Amino acid sequence: MTIGELIRKKRIEKDMTLEDVGRAVGVTRATVSRWESGEIGKLGRDKIDDLSCVLGIDPLVFILPREAITPDELSLLNAYRSADPGIRSSVRKLLDLPEEKNDIFESAM
Secondary structure (H helix, E strand, O other): OOHHHHHHHHHHHOOOOHHHHHHHHOOOHHHHHHHHHOOOOOOOHHHHHHHHHHHOOOOHHHHOOHHHOOHHHHHHHHHHHHOOHHHHHHHHHHOOOOOOHHHHHHHHO
16 A cells, blocks of 8 residues: 555545645645645655644654555554553563563553
8 A cells, every 4th residue: 555545545534535634734635635646755744743643644654665664564563552551561571572661660660
């Protein structure tokens, strides 16, 4: 899935028009359409932040090369980030990764 396809998919999931997204992000309807079509491939940092918030897309999707993170990996990352500290700590132990500073703090309590 391309970035443009993801933008379109999320916009439709949120029942938003091109105009709705454009207004929320501070661009025209035509600009949003060009993002979706792939005509504009690079977004400014401020637009990445705004679009991520409006559509609920992780900003890493816009920054990392497409091959760097798959949709499944992104889902796992989002699930990990939203998990409670105990679950994150268990995942890190399972994968033999060092504890996060927050996990260490939580376990000391």
